[in-house]
Amino acid sequence: MEFGLSQEQILLQDSVGKFLNDQVPLDKVRQIASGESSDAEVWQGLADLGIPSLLIAEEQGGVGLGSLDAVVIAECLGYHVTPSPFISSAVMAPIALMAAGRQDALAAIASGRHRVGIAFGEAIGARNDAGVVVDGTVLSGKCLFVLDADADAYLIATPEKNLYLIAADAKGVERNNLTTVDKTRTTCELILNNATSELVSDDPEVYLRTLDAGRVMQAADTLGAAQCMLDQAVAYAKQREQFNRVIASFQAVKHMCAEMVANLEPCRSMVWYAGHALDEVPEEARLIACHSKAHLSEVGKFVAKTATEVHGGMGFTDLVGLHYWFKRIGANRQLLGAPELVREEAARIQGLAV
Amino acid sequence: MDLSFGNEYKVFREEVRSFIEQYKDKQPTQVALRGEESLAWQKLLIEHGYHSRTIPKEYGGYGAEADIIKSRIIAEEFSTAQMNTGLGGQGISMLTPVLLEMGSSEQKQQFIKPTIHGEMVWCQGYSEPGAGSDLASLTTKAELDGDEWVINGQKIWTSSAHVADCIFCLVRTEPEAPKHQGISFLLFRMDTPGIEIRPLIDMTGNHNFNEVFFTDVRVPKQQIVGKRGQGWLVANAILGHERGSLAPPDAAETRLNGVIDLMQTETIAGEKLIDNPVYRDRLVKLQGRAMAMRFNDMRLLSARINKNQDVKLAGMIVKLMSTELRHEIEGLAIDVMGETGLSFEDNPYLRGNGSWQYQYMFFLGLIIGGGTSQIQKNIISERGLDMPKEPKVTK
Ligand SMILES: Cc1cc2nc3c(=O)[nH]c(=O)nc-3n(C[C@H](O)[C@H](O)[C@H](O)COP(=O)(O)OP(=O)(O)OC[C@H]3O[C@@H](n4cnc5c(N)ncnc54)[C@H](O)[C@@H]3O)c2cc1C
Numbered sequence: 155m156e157f158g159l160s161q162e163q164i165l166l167q168d169s170v171g172k173f174l175n176d177q178v179p180l181d182k183v184r185q186i187a188s189g190e191s192s193d194a195e196v197w198q199g200l201a202d203l204g205i206p207s208l209l210i211a212e213e214q215g216g217v218g219l220g221s222l223d224a225v226v227i228a229e230c231l232g233y234h235v236t237p238s239p240f241i242s243s244a245v246m247a248p249i250a251l252m253a254a255g256r257q258d259a260l261a262a263i264a265s266g267r268h269r270v271g272i273a274f275g276e277a278i279g280a281r282n283d284a285g286v287v288v289d290g291t292v293l294s295g296k297c298l299f300v301l302d303a304d305a306d307a308y309l310i311a312t313p314e315k316n317l318y319l320i321a322a323d324a325k326g327v328e329r330n331n332l333t334t335v336d337k338t339r340t341t342c343e344l345i346l347n348n349a350t351s352e353l354v355s356d357d358p359e360v361y362l363r364t365l366d367a368g369r370v371m372q373a374a375d376t377l378g379a380a381q382c383m384l385d386q387a388v389a390y391a392k393q394r395e396q397f398n399r400v401i402a403s404f405q406a407v408k409h410m411c412a413e414m415v416a417n418l419e420p421c422r423s424m425v426w427y428a429g430h431a432l433d434e435v436p437e438e439a440r441l442i443a444c445h446s447k448a449h450l451s452e453v454g455k456f457v458a459k460t461a462t463e464v465h466g467g468m469g470f471t472d473l474v475g476l477h478y479w480f481k482r483i484g485a486n487r488q489l490l491g492a493p494e495l496v497r498e499e500a501a502r503i504q505g506l507a508v
Numbered sequence: 509m510d511l512s513f514g515n516e517y518k519v520f521r522e523e524v525r526s527f528i529e530q531y532k533d534k535q536p537t538q539v540a541l542r543g544e545e546s547l548a549w550q551k552l553l554i555e556h557g558y559h560s561r562t563i564p565k566e567y568g569g570y571g572a573e574a575d576i577i578k579s580r581i582i583a584e585e586f587s588t589a590q591m592n593t594g595l596g597g598q599g600i601s602m603l604t605p606v607l608l609e610m611g612s613s614e615q616k617q618q619f620i621k622p623t624i625h626g627e628m629v630w631c632q633g634y635s636e637p638g639a640g641s642d643l644a645s646l647t648t649k650a651e652l653d654g655d656e657w658v659i660n661g662q663k664i665w666t667s668s669a670h671v672a673d674c675i676f677c678l679v680r681t682e683p684e685a686p687k688h689q690g691i692s693f694l695l696f697r698m699d700t701p702g703i704e705i706r707p708l709i710d711m712t713g714n715h716n717f718n719e720v721f722f723t724d725v726r727v728p729k730q731q732i733v734g735k736r737g738q739g740w741l742v743a744n745a746i747l748g749h750e751r752g753s754l755a756p757p758d759a760a761e762t763r764l765n766g767v768i769d770l771m772q773t774e775t776i777a778g779e780k781l782i783d784n785p786v787y788r789d790r791l792v793k794l795q796g797r798a799m800a801m802r803f804n805d806m807r808l809l810s811a812r813i814n815k816n817q818d819v820k821l822a823g824m825i826v827k828l829m830s831t832e833l834r835h836e837i838e839g840l841a842i843d844v845m846g847e848t849g850l851s852f853e854d855n856p857y858l859r860g861n862g863s864w865q866y867q868y869m870f871f872l873g874l875i876i877g878g879g880t881s882q883i884q885k886n887i888i889s890e891r892g893l894d895m896p897k898e899p900k901v902t903k
Contacts, residue, residue, distance in 0.1 A: 157810035423803035
């Protein structure tokens with residue numbers, strides 16, 4: 155029995171972490187967030203490490219690793235607030251396309267040159283003015299807060315849990331960037347006007363598996379981002395002096411840090427298990443994905459606020475850039491289902507709600 | 509991630525299951541201190557290796573080699589089958605491990621067997637009116653007079669002192685030494701002349717803990733565990749045993765399932781409580797927290813098997829997080845019942861034998877006892893995150 159990461163997973167974590175440290179430091183994140191450059195170069199770098207093909211089966215031209223490996227990477231990306239379409243192009247799209255046996259698309263994704271964005275919001279719960287109407291495979295309507303504004307194609311889910319694939323430049327597709335607080339990743343709206351798509355899956359299981367994996371990756375991203383905020387807060391507290399002593403010696407500050415650790419540390423085990431369950435314990439996977447997404451949203455929110463407070467005014471400025479983590483955690487909380495909605499789903503899975 | 513216990517344990521699990529099958533109907537329904545039935549059950553459990561499993565035979569235990577997985581399997585199977593796991597208490601869960609580690613061979617011979625068989629009941633005499641969180645400032649003193657320690661002073665919050673045969677007690681033996689180095693760990697009988705016990709009623713209305721006064725209490729010199737002045741080390745070894753086991757995750761999940769049952773059967777204005785989305789959200793939120801603690805616990809178990817895993821922080825947060833969680837789970841049950849949740853004692857509308865109110869308060873006691881939540885946060889930040897200690901105030 156061994157509950158935890160394998161040696162290989164620790165190596166993977168180290169090598170991705172090293173790449174991000176060297177190649178995508180905060181200055182680089184700032185450039186991308188401000189629109190000076192795009193995340194294309196980062197994504198190509200990650201593609202050179204094999205990240206987009208991580209989950210794609212070997213016989214389908216991928217690396218054939220598992221969901222827990224993807225969790226490890228999501229955690230690294232969150233830790234470094236890395237701009238990249240990882241959750242959409244490396245996790246959610248491959249899972250759906252593998253189920254549909256779409257070799258061509260998978261090979262293109264694996265190369266890092268083809269990105270597939272995710273439009274699941276209308277299946278989870280359409281907001282004002284949003285919603286997709288399907289006629290055969292012709293789509294009309296509007297998808298909001300679609301993951302990845304630079305994708306080449308989009309996977310669109312309908313309330314019936316069907317999945318459609320549509321090219322970004324297809325006739326009848328209009329795409330507009332939607333700025334959010336989290337500028338480390340992009341979202342857009344898709345306005346569909348009798349746009350022709352392909353049906354990728356009409357099996358609700360495929361939609362759910364894709365969604366579960368996306369949620370677990372968001373939980374892992376939040377875990378990493380929150381861990382980084384905590385590390386920064388502790389380090390800052392140990393060097394900042396007030397009243398002739400380091401603020402880390404004030405009990406109020408120590409207790410803030412202790413509460414962050416106490417809440418975050420069990421999340422690590424939870425997210426690891428959620429990743430493991432996606433592949434190995436399918437009967438538990440859905441419930442645990444929902445719980446992980448919701449629980450990490452709450453703990454992440456707490457850590458984001460508290461770590462900022464530990465920094466005082468410095469936390470509120472752009473100078474240390476702590477706000478990139480704060481906003482990233484905030485985005486993970488809302489996208490693919492806010493915690494209240496996801497908990498309601500968890501209740502339904504257990505037969506506690508209709 | 510490998511969560512299987514391996515094939516060799518399948519056979520063991522089957523053994524445990526068949527024991528449970530055989531004895532399920534023969535177990536006592538309640539654990540009664542010194543009750544004949546309870547003591548017989550305890551003996552049976554030890555004989556089959558389901559209690560005191562790794563305690564050597566010569567001290568009255570089962571004498572198995574330590575095997576964390578086997579212990580886990582027993583715990584899992586007993587919990588699933590809701591089997592009576594036998595006696596607990598401070599002598600069994602706290603003193604025995606310490607005697608095994610630090611006791612003299614006479615002490616082991618003399619105390620362990622009757623303790624684990626429930627024939628010798630212990631209480632823990634640490635806290636004093638002036639020494640709670642700052643335990644090391646305790647002032648109850650013991651002076652050597654010939655072959656005997658002479659003890660004078662007072663303890664407080666001493667759980668079970670009124671029913672205990674013996675006490676393990678921290679006393680100051682080296683008044684000149686720095687405060688942590690002047691303490692010794694003594695064992696003595698509660699019927700020794702000079703001991704007076706006064707009951708303290710706790711917030712649940714029960715008489716669980718006491719004040720204990722010592723006036724010239726004479727104790728044989730050799731009834732010290734460890735050396736003179738080493739009592740702090742001995743005590744800390746026990747606190748480690750205590751903190752890890754106060755609110756285990758499977759008990760939290762069992763209680764949460766109890767809340768679900770309650771919410772599915774109780775109604776308000778004709779509507780089932782489970783159909784109220786606000787209550788339901790609180791329930792599922794707590795499920796998420798309990799689940800995180802369950803996996804944290806699996807990680808801790810794994811680290812005991814795989815020594816290379818670093819779980820320092822994961823272990824340090826358990827007392828804080830698990831006692832707070834239980835308090836909230838019990839509190840949710842009360843909230844969903846509303847005014848019915850207030851029912852107490854002989855109230856005919858009492859649910860679950862009044863356990864929700866009782867446990868709600870009981871776990872507040874555990875949040876305070878054994879190192880308060882605030883002290884836990886001090887420990888986590890200072891020893892876990894290496895943040896500086898509070899500057900010392902010199903008196
Ligand atoms: C149900 C129960 C059973 C118990 N059973 C036993 C027993 O069998 N034997 C025994 O010896 N003792 C027992 N105790 C005592 C228990 O260990 C003490 O109550 C506990 O250690 C706290 O000490 P205190 O009550 O003196 O509170 P205090 O130390 O006076 O604490 C009061 C408040 O001040 C805070 N505080 C104190 N110091 C600090 C600090 N450095 N930083 C931040 N905050 C601080 C505390 O967190 C708390 O909120 C029991 C207690 C309870 C509640």
